Amino acid sequence: MKVRIIIICVFMLSCLFFGFRSNFPKINAQKNEIEFPEIIVMGQQAMLGRITFNHAKHAIQGPGGLSPIACVYCHHVEQPLSEAAKNPLHKTVFPADRIITLTAETFKDINTPKVIGCRNCHIRKDATPTVLKEIPQISEGDKITVLTNHNAFHRRCAGCHDQVLKDNPASNAPKSTQCTSCHKKS
Ligand code: HEC
Ligand code: HEC
Ligand code: HEC
Ligand code: HEC
Structure with a gap:
């Protein structure tokens, strides 16, 4: 009898443990x-x-009084190639034959x-991306930029923040030169 209770307890505890441990995105099986x-x-590995x-504030509510930012402004590979290529820097979409653009609405469509996270491609230097042969790079004039996580995120996030601060110096947007307005210890 006691043994059976112990087995049941261990089973319930492991369910709890593995249940809470699961990483995002949570898959809703139904x-x-x-x-x-x-x-x-x-x-997680940044020294600073x-x-x-706050993904929801940026993409759903809209940050600091701005409109919600379009999903593909950041998730640039989540649209058909014909759409992505309207920005001359963009030549890659994923999967390559996709026909649907990611939006708050189409996100719910089966x-x-x-959605594939940025860090599958824009990974830390010296690491290999999971879905590309090498870390993406772009050339602008004679300048080549290797889009590690560092360069890709700073480029996508900082431009808007600095513009917002220029228009409204009292904004809470983190200034690109003030590193610890984003990077926090502990
Ligand atoms: C198109 C504009 C825009 C882009 C792109 C953008 N942000 Fe923001 N962000 C804002 C604004 C505006 C605020 C100020 C929000 C407020 O006042 O509540 C903000 C605030 C923040 C804050 C301060 C805390 C908070 O949530 O208010 C952090 C951290 C932040 N952004 C990180 C990022 C990161 C990381 C990215 C890129 C993945 C990014 N942002 C991209 C406009 C932007
Ligand atoms: C301001 C930039 C920004 C916008 C706008 C944005 N996202 Fe994201 N999103 C991110 C970042 C950064 C991550 C984390 C990526 C990583 O971990 O590699 C992410 C992660 C995700 C993930 C998890 C992917 C995974 O498995 O790692 C989903 C799903 C997602 N976003 C959906 C959306 C949808 C839907 C919209 C539009 C309604 C949207 N996002 C708008 C920046 C953005
Ligand atoms: C499937 C791989 C892949 C994913 C996922 C991906 N990127 Fe990219 N990214 C690329 C490639 C490849 C380039 C180089 C241009 C091209 O080929 O389209 C690029 C270029 C960029 C650029 C430089 C061009 C520009 O618009 O200024 C930025 C910034 C960027 N990515 C940010 C992001 C962010 C932020 C995310 C996630 C929200 C993300 N990327 C997701 C592959 C990816
Ligand atoms: C808008 C918010 C923001 C600001 C401001 C910011 N960063 Fe970042 N930084 C990020 C994000 C997001 C990443 C990508 C983290 C990831 O890959 O998960 C990053 C990544 C990095 C990395 C690479 C970390 C690694 O994986 O090894 C370095 C180094 C770094 N930042 C330094 C700086 C420095 C120095 C400054 C100030 C000049 C700064 N950052 C300002 C958001 C910010």
């Missing part, structure tokens, strides 16, 4: 949907400290390809 991650803690990125 609807085959991925949940939208509201807060994303980034830079981690960044707490036919929309699963």
